[in-house]
Amino acid sequence: MSDAITGADHVADAAARLEQIRAEAPRIHCITNLAANVFTANVLLALGAVPSLTLAREEVADFVSGSRALLVNLGTLDGERRQAIPVAIAAARQAGRPWILDPVFANRSPGRLEMAAALCGQGPAAIRANGAEVAALAQALRLGEGGARELALAARACVAMTGKRDQVCAGERKAEISNGHELMDKVTAMGCALGAVLAAFCAVESDPFAAAVQALTVFAVAGDVAGEQAKGPGSFVPAFLDALYAIDQETLKKRALIA
């Protein structure tokens, strides 16, 4: 890491922020896709937060204003979602709440990529994406062969790029988390739910870089625990939610691989 904070510091902070989420039960509003709604809500509840999911333009601003962070996931980007997103972001900015962008599958559709690129200019606190999505966004934003670091600088946001190892970049800072389990790729909306967890940590931690390292660590360590118990991707899901619900500082200390 390029600053003086060590992995052990991040682990202690992650445990403290997790306790804060459990104590304060922050409301997190999520605009997310058809495959992600239920799992995202259950992940937030297991974490200790309170999810809401409405897309209706008549009410989305009320829900966002009453929440402490907003997730904007671009999956299954239909008419209702296209209308809800600008209203929700405007409400979050007006209320001074952080919002998280997840440009899921932006590499699969030019129209979705264009929207994702435009949203990078709307002040997201953090962007959660995989390598293919970051590469597509970098190209759309004319950042050349740029990766997570260049995207973070261009969007003035923290970028949490998930993959075999997760990378977090913000300005000149970076960190890498090496936890997680291969079954996480065999469950739909796993990455989408991580975006919501990132929003929950941003609700209680004002530094998006720190929030991202904490969120990704907690999420990936829960994945480790669940992966050891699961017999396959089906039993992984309940095991993951149970692990997230039970995770504590001791487990984080023992398992977290932050560099």
Added chain:
Amino acid sequence: MSDAITGADHVADAAARLEQIRAEAPRIHCITNLAANVFTANVLLALGAVPSLTLAREEVADFVSGSRALLVNLGTLDGERRQAIPVAIAAARQAGRPWILDPVFANRSPGRLEMAAALCGQGPAAIRANGAEVAALAQALRLGEGGARELALAARACVAMTGKRDQVCAGERKAEISNGHELMDKVTAMGCALGAVLAAFCAVESDPFAAAVQALTVFAVAGDVAGEQAKGPGSFVPAFLDALYAIDQETLKKRALIA
């Protein structure tokens, strides 16, 4: 309770109506929210009923007319849902089918609250809500500091108010069910699914008060059983569906806490 029916009577009736649901497999149409569709359908199937979920205005009346009860849950109240709800309620009323109102999160959005309050005047057989939603509705309907009892009188409906203890009110009658498990609050759409179970009991039991006591008892006892087996909110979900599928008169007798 203000009438002569005892808890034991309710338990015997609940078991009998449950057997009737399993034998007759009543079709229940549910207009419900993005977080609740799948779990609601699986809960109804585990109970023995046959769910349908369409929101499309072109076909919702066909599905409601062919069903024995209707659930109207106001979650994620987007354009499709706003258009579907009056069509579905009109079809239920024309066919003489009971319909259940679940004003979920009506306390979070003035627009949703206004709609919920208006729907209280459309003849729901029962209203399923938590304390915050009942309080918001009571205020919107100018019932002062009114609670479940006042709402039940104003809407001429049975009110099933869920919480640490569940209360059922209709006219001068009331009952309290004390079963359930704390993990039920950590799973999304648990209350929403209860609304569908209430609809299923209303399909086979013409007295909404009795139906509500039966539905809430069966649901909360299944929660008790599942809570004893679950390691957290993830494993609670399959355990709950298994418990609901297997529940019988003996389990109800042993566990039900109705006053």
Added chain:
Amino acid sequence: MSDAITGADHVADAAARLEQIRAEAPRIHCITNLAANVFTANVLLALGAVPSLTLAREEVADFVSGSRALLVNLGTLDGERRQAIPVAIAAARQAGRPWILDPVFANRSPGRLEMAAALCGQGPAAIRANGAEVAALAQALRLGEGGARELALAARACVAMTGKRDQVCAGERKAEISNGHELMDKVTAMGCALGAVLAAFCAVESDPFAAAVQALTVFAVAGDVAGEQAKGPGSFVPAFLDALYAIDQETLKKRALIA
């Protein structure tokens, strides 16, 4: 069966095609219903394929063109879905990709039945339906008392009719698969997910009849395995996904009942 292929041949082919899916990870685009999105995506991931689910007319053609097969499931047939379906089918046909029709609950709504009947003329590679849906379609297409065989001839498609025994018909060929477990009827979107598995096999097997026999066998054998482990419909779901993820030629050989 009316051709020289035996059950053992089908089993060997099913295992080979399954390995191909796992190796190639074909993208499968699914337009499916509100109850089926998540389970369908998780079934495809457990199988080894890569699902996408968008309905948005602005992007659905991009996703279908980049996929190797398309599923069109007519459940919860709202405005977004009605607009997406013709765009998606046109994109699949233009790209030379097979598409699968699932006319779920077409027997419950005249409007949905009319649409299903019209889509039978749009060149589906296969149709996945239960007995009631096949009967309704046969009547709508004026095939008299026709069943799966007549529908297959009229639509020039393979028909996979699921029930206690699954039947596959295409032209003069037919096969019957007798695997499966009664809990499969107690889980929502089980049949809908089978439609997606059929699409995945059609992505790697150019003969829809062979693809259907393989898909239905793999799916029903996974159901057998899961049914033996499950305590009810709740625990059946993770057990089924685990079984599908782990299924191999040996298990298929030992269990498959194809005639």
